[in-house]
Amino acid sequence: MILNTPKIIIAGPCAAESREQLFETAKEIFDLHINSQCSPCGDALSKKEVGFWDFCFFRAGIWKARTNPNDFQGVGEDAFPWLKEIKEKFGFTICVEVASAEHARCCLENHIDAVWIGARTTVNPFLVQEIADTLQHSSLTVFVKNPINPDLTLWIGAIQRFLNAGIKQVMAVHRGFSIENENVYRNAPCWEIPVALKMKLPNIPLLCDISHIAGNVSLQQIVAQTAINYGFDGLMAEVHHEPQKALSDSKQQLLPAQFSHLLKTIRFPSTNNPADNSLFIQRNLIKNIDIQISSLLCKRMEIVDEIAVIKAKHTLPAVQPDQWKKVVAIYEENALQDDHYKQFLEEFLLLLHKSSLKRQE
Ligand code: PEP
Ligand code: MN
Numbered sequence: 001m002i003l004n005t006p007k008i009i010i011a012g013p014c015a016a017e018s019r020e021q022l023f024e025t026a027k028e029i030f031d032l033h034i035n036s037q038c039s040p041c042g043d044a045l046s047k048k049e050v051g052f053w054d055f056c057f058f059r060a061g062i063w064k065a066r067t068n069p070n071d072f073q074g075v076g077e078d079a080f081p082w083l084k085e086i087k088e089k090f091g092f093t094i095c096v097e098v099a100s101a102e103h104a105r106c107c108l109e110n111h112i113d114a115v116w117i118g119a120r121t122t123v124n125p126f127l128v129q130e131i132a133d134t135l136q137h138s139s140l141t142v143f144v145k146n147p148i149n150p151d152l153t154l155w156i157g158a159i160q161r162f163l164n165a166g167i168k169q170v171m172a173v174h175r176g177f178s179i180e181n182e183n184v185y186r187n188a189p190c191w192e193i194p195v196a197l198k199m200k201l202p203n204i205p206l207l208c209d210i211s212h213i214a215g216n217v218s219l220q221q222i223v224a225q226t227a228i229n230y231g232f233d234g235l236m237a238e239v240h241h242e243p244q245k246a247l248s249d250s251k252q253q254l255l256p257a258q259f260s261h262l263l264k265t266i267r268f269p270s271t272n273n274p275a276d277n278s279l280f281i282q283r284n285l286i287k288n289i290d291i292q293i294s295s296l297l298c299k300r301m302e303i304v305d306e307i308a309v310i311k312a313k314h315t316l317p318a319v320q321p322d323q324w325k326k327v328v329a330i331y332e333e334n335a336l337q338d339d340h341y342k343q344f345l346e347e348f349l350l351l352l353h354k355s356s357l358k359r360q361e
Contacts, residue, residue: 006051006052006053006054007051007052007053007054007228007232007233007234007235008054008056008057008171008205008207008233008234008235009034009053009054009055009056009057009234009235009236009237009263010056010057010058010059010095010143010173010207010234010235010236010237011029011034011055011057011058011059011236011237011238011239011259012025012026012029012057012058012059012060012095012238012239013025013059013060013061013238013239013240013246013253014061014064014211014238014240014246014248014249014252014253015060015061015062015064015072015074015075015246015247015248015249016060016061016062016074016075016079016082016083017072017075017246017247018075019082019085021240021241021242022060022079022082022083022086023082023085023086023089024241024242025239025240025241025256026058026086026089026090026092027090028241028256028257029055029058029239029256029259030090030092031256032256032257032259032260034053034055034260034263035052035053035054035055037052037053037260037263037264038050038051038052038053039051039053039263039264039265039266039267039268040267040268041267041268041269041270042267042268042269042270042272050268051228051266051268053263054234056093056234057092057093057094057095057113057114057141058086058087058090058092058093058094058095059095059096059116059236059238060079060083060094060095060096061074061096061097061248062074062075062076062077062078062079062080062083062096062097063076063096063097063098063099063103064097064248065097065099065118065120065121066248071248072247072248077106077110079096080106080110080112083096083110083112084110084111087113093113093114093141094112094113094114095112095113095114095115095116095141095143096112096114096115096116097115097116097117097118098115098116098117098121098131099117099118099120099121099127100127100130100131101127101130101131101133101134103115103131104130104131104134104135105134107140108134108135108138108140112140113140113141114140114141114142114143115135115140115141115142115143116142116143116144116145116173117131117142117143117144117145117158118145119145119146119147119148119175119212120148122144122145122146122147122148122154122155122158123147123148123149123151123154125154125157125158125161128157128158128161129161132161132162132164132165132167133165135162135165135167136165136166136167137165137166137167138167139168140167141167141169141170141171142162142167142169142170142171143170143171143172143173143207143236144158144159144162144170144171144172144173145172145173145174145175145209146172146173146174146175146176146177146193146194146197148177148178149177149178149179150177150179150188150190150193152193152196152197152200155172155193155197156197156200156201159172159201159204170204171204171205171206171207171233172194172197172201172204172205172206172207173206173207173208173209173236174189174193174194174197174206174207174208174209174213174227174232175187175209175212175213175236176188176189176190176209176212176213177189177190177193184219185213185214185215185219185223186212186213186214186215186216186252187212187213187215189213189223189226191226191230194206194208194230194232195230198230198231198232205233205234206232206233207232207233207234207235207236208223208224208227208232208234208235208236209235209236209237210223210224210227210235210236210237211236211237211238211249211252211253211254212238212249212252214252215251215252216251216252217243217251217252217253217254217258220237220252220254220262221262221265221266224237224262224266225266225267228266228267228268228269229269231269237254237259237262238252238253238254239253239254239255239256239259240253240254240255241255241256243255301355301356301359304356304359304360305359305360307360308359308360311360318357318360318361319357324353327349327353328349331345331348331349332345
């Protein structure tokens with residue numbers, strides 16, 4: 001029994017730099033035979049319980065959105081004949097970044113198969129709409145990366161613009177977010193945001209750009225494994241035949257062999273529930289607790305409404321800090337002592353207080 005549907009792979013260099021660099025990288029990726037690689041699935045018991053990769057797209061940025069205007073800006077349209085050659089020679093489906101209607105028009109003219117909308121473009125609904133209008137009803141696949149800032153609705157809005165334009169194959173790419181105080185990743189993964197996207201748009205395949213989240217080679221394995229554990233539909237990775245010479249993002253580009261090793265060592269979560277019913281039993285316990293929590297929350301809110309009426313009648317202030325401290329003390333008395341729970345409680349109480357105050361308004 002094959003347990004998993006194949007996971008989509010987009011791989012290739014950050015940027016097209018020269019014909020030789022593109023060709024050599026493409027050849028080395030071709031030689032990996034990614035589509036015949038597989039990975040163990042959970043506690044794989046038999047050889048058949050594996051996950052498969054489906055290398056669908058060769059990526060290469062030709063217009064590069066760089067922070068510094070003096071850095072390499074991409075080779076632009078010069079790359080189209082090189083990409084055409086790679087498509088013909090290796091049978092790859094070609095994917096480039098577009099950041100304007102003009103870029104999109106050039107891609108249509110040059111028969112590019114797929115485009116991605118970069119994080120700096122997704123933030124701008126005017127630009128996204130112009131690109132969507134240009135690509136209207138074309139057969140290109142469109143990948144929409146998340147906006148730089150952690151804004152789920154902006155990401156969904158951009159995806160929606162391409163769906164509205166009649167693009168048949170639209171996919172989302174999670175590339176992490178630029179947030180303050182992030183010192184592990186180049187771009188903070190904030191996994192709850194792509195997971196929320198998946199729940200809201202279950203039919204839109206969701207991929208993880210492991211390179212731009214990690215920002216280096218060593219973290220990409222864990223980022224990729226986490227994405228697969230969360231049920232992502234595939235991975236995007238920057239792969240270069242000589243990363244140390246790359247003209248952009250050199251620290252995060254993988255050698256083809258490193259990429260191959262990463263794919264082979266990722267474990268796919270099993271889709272088989274344990275035979276002993278242990279998961280079923282625990283889920284039922286949780287279900288009963290959730291029923292109680294949800295009914296108690298409703299009752300609590302109703303009492304908040306009654307308190308609001310009493311306060312209004314006696315012109316008492318909405319916020320009474322001493323009273324709130326008593327509520328906090330009740331939760332703290334019964335708290336689990338680990339840091340994760342303390343953090344949860346802090347956020348939960350903040351939300352509880354905020355919504356109580358809102359109702360009282
Ligand atoms: C890229 O994929 O090369 C790129 C520039 O990505 P992002 O828009 O995620 O920064
Ligand atoms: Mn890059």
